[in-house]
Amino acid sequence: MKIVGLTGGIGSGKTTVAKFFAEFKNVAIYIADAEAKKLMNSSKIIKENLIKEFGQKSFVNGELNREFISEIVFKDSAKLAILNSIVHPEVRKHFQDFVKNNQDKDYIIYENAILFESKSNVFCDIVITVYAALNTKINRVMARDSSTKTAVLNRMKSQWNDVKKILQSNYIIDNEKLEDTENQVHKIHNILTQYYV
Template identity: 65%
Template sequence: MVVGLTGGIGSGKTTVAKMFASYRNVVVYYADIEAKKLMTSSETIKRNLIDQFGKETYLNKELNRPYLANIVFKDPSKLKILNGIVHPEVYKHLNNFIAKNKDKSYILYENAILFENKSDTFCDKIITVTAPLKTRIDRVINRDGTTKNAVKNRITNQWNDNLKTLQSHYVIHNVNLEDTEQQVFKIHNILTNTLY
């Protein structure tokens, strides 16, 4: 079983994913981390990104993240092109990961843009992590040392929480860590048919 885990930037979905990962019978696929690795290691992705965004996309064989982010987060059409290049390679990688982990109770597929890039179609169940907007903005500013406007630009490129929660099987409100752990515990028990 593949369980999608999503949530807007700063919602704390990675923190929630780590809570699920603490269970022995669960394995987590972090789409963003794997995509970043593939953007450096996949020759197909590199070639296509350079074709679309220019030689400046890579500096010393490393992805020039600030350069690329500056282009795609200001222009939704450019973001769509980027996703169209990266996501097919991530899906191949994910399918291999699923095949290797068939013995687990479920695979948690953590993806910030699960609905936006139609990755929800891979999932048997979906969990959305939410948090108040101010909390999310503060978390990202503290984590990335970025500006409020930069965070807001990224938020506008993602679906809003209402759209996500309407299409989710479970919703975790991530404000207080202790409460969040309880919510994770309950959902894990439901997914593994364990009584608590």
């Protein structure tokens, strides 16, 4: 059973690609960002460390104050690094449990926007990077999050650029047209289940 890292810059369409992989019954999907969000509200360790680092405003009525944290970390790379150092070890432990519970699958897709930045690629057997043109990505994020172009570009600055990711990946998925994207997913799935079971 293999771990397949799935990454790509913000707005590249990783979630869409993960959904295509989820259609195969012999594949388990782990969305690191979604699980991190859940853990930030449920993990006592994360909660305590976030309040210690960012103050009481980090949580409102027991729920993570996302806007407050985002405002801080996406303007300050040192603060983002601190946030990641608090959250990632707990996500990693959670993922290890997920792997144990999915031993019957052919492979696990580990979807993580900052796979390389968080050095999570080291426990992946294969890495897939999802790619889209810069304008496509900006427009997608602006539409999805009701963000400004400046806010999107600030978030992009905190991630590796596409070329750096692509050079360290086994497969690249060009995610501009959905039909083409789905075909690429099917091709990769066929290769993985044929050679890497």
